[in-house]
Amino acid sequence: MTTPTIKTRIPAKAKKGEIIEIKAQITHDMETGQRKDANGMALSRRIINKFVCTWNGQAVISADWHTAMSANPFVSFFAVAEASGPLKLAFHDDNGEIYESVTEVVVE
Amino acid sequence: MTFMHKHGWARRDLLVAAGAGAVALALPGAVQATPQEADAFTRKMIGAANPKTGKIQLVVKDVAESGANEPVRVVVDSPMTAADHVKAIHVIADGNPFPGVSSWFLTPKSGKAEVAFRMRLAKTQMVRAYAVMSDGSVWQTSQEVKVTIGGCGG
Numbered sequence: 335m336t337t338p339t340i341k342t343r344i345p346a347k348a349k350k351g352e353i354i355e356i357k358a359q360i361t362h363d364m365e366t367g368q369r370k371d372a373n374g375m376a377l378s379r380r381i382i383n384k385f386v387c388t389w390n391g392q393a394v395i396s397a398d399w400h401t402a403m404s405a406n407p408f409v410s411f412f413a414v415a416e417a418s419g420p421l422k423l424a425f426h427d428d429n430g431e432i433y434e435s436v437t438e439v440v441v442e
Numbered sequence: 443m444t445f446m447h448k449h450g451w452a453r454r455d456l457l458v459a460a461g462a463g464a465v466a467l468a469l470p471g472a473v474q475a476t477p478q479e480a481d482a483f484t485r486k487m488i489g490a491a492n493p494k495t496g497k498i499q500l501v502v503k504d505v506a507e508s509g510a511n512e513p514v515r516v517v518v519d520s521p522m523t524a525a526d527h528v529k530a531i532h533v534i535a536d537g538n539p540f541p542g543v544s545s546w547f548l549t550p551k552s553g554k555a556e557v558a559f560r561m562r563l564a565k566t567q568m569v570r571a572y573a574v575m576s577d578g579s580v581w582q583t584s585q586e587v588k589v590t591i592g593g594c595g596g
Contacts, residue, residue: 353553366562368539394551400542402535404511404560411546412554 335380338362340423340435347440348415356387359408360425360433366401382407382433384426389439390419415441474564480536487532487545488572493582498531500571500583509563509589514543518555518573518581522548528555530574537567563589 343357360382367379381401387394394413413421418441425433475483501515520528527550533543546557555573563569570584 366539389551392551393549395549395557396547397557398542398545398547400544401540402538402543402562404562408558408560410515410558412552412556414551414553416551 335363335365336361338425338427338433340425340433342423342435342437344421344437344439346438347442350415350417350441352415353412354415354439355410355412356421356423357408357410358423358435359406361406362425362427364401364403364405364407368401380428382425383428385409386424386426387411387413387422388424389413389421390417394421415439417441474537474539475535475541477536477568480534480541480570483541484532484534484570484572487530487534487542488574488580491574491578491580493572493580495582497581498571498573498583500533500569500585502569502585502587504586505588505590506563509565509591511560512563512587513558514561514569515558516546516556516571516573520555520573520575522550522553522555524550525576527552527576528573529576530572531555531557532572532574533561534570534572535561535563535567536570538562538564543569563587565589 338360340358340360345354348354362382365377365380369377371377383399385399386396395411421437421439423435497519499517506512516531518528528548531546534541535543543561544559548555566588568584568586570582573581
């Protein structure tokens with residue numbers, strides 16, 4: 335699998351108190367561990383098992399994901415604009431790697 | 443359709459490819475969770491609470507276009523204030539190899555109790571959604587989704 339890349343759709347600016355929608359998608363096979371390769375060997379499980387969104391270091395939303403999440407998982411959720419700062423999305427891989435995307439959002 | 447052959451299920455592949463040119467394949471002989479296992483998993487997630495119906499809405503098509511990538515949206519009726527908000531949303535499917543789909547942990551900073559994602563469905567089954575509120579109450583809804591092309595393997 336190639337290195338996962340993260341695409342996001344996050345507004346660059348928001349008014350204070352506004353609820354903004356955040357959309358993100360990461361390229362990831364989300365291998366379930368149920369499939370077999372051409373030689374009948376089981377492909378080992380490798381999924382994104384945890385997703386965390388923070389804004390200025392404070393938790394917005396987090397999620398535990400299981401094997402029923404689709405490949406190239408897409409997420410959409412909301413956040414309240416309180417103060418300008420980095421909005422961080424972190425995807426935790428079964429193999430211990432964490433893929434991150436940081437977007438600076440200006441709150442006026 | 444060269445990708446069909448990398449899994450080594452030639453017979454199955456032919457059937458499915460002939461039928462639909464499918465991207466997703468149901469796994470032959472895969473172990474499916476039972477509704478009882480889904481119930482046990484639900485208990486683990488929501489504790490001893492007695493779920494009530496209402497407040498939570500599960501938006502998913504009656505007939506899935508593809509079992510590999512089915513859009514799901516969960517909306518909960520909540521003001522999302524510090525005093526009254528949704529703490530968790532659990533989505534559970536009773537016909538997949540593992541009943542848990544995803545559990546979302548919200549905060550008042552989430553603003554709106556709404557999440558959307560895409561899920562796999564191995565076969566026609568009930569998809570359930572539970573919302574755990576900050577006052578401890580639990581709300582639930584469920585919907586059957588018909589699947590013609592399963593997607594537990596992807």
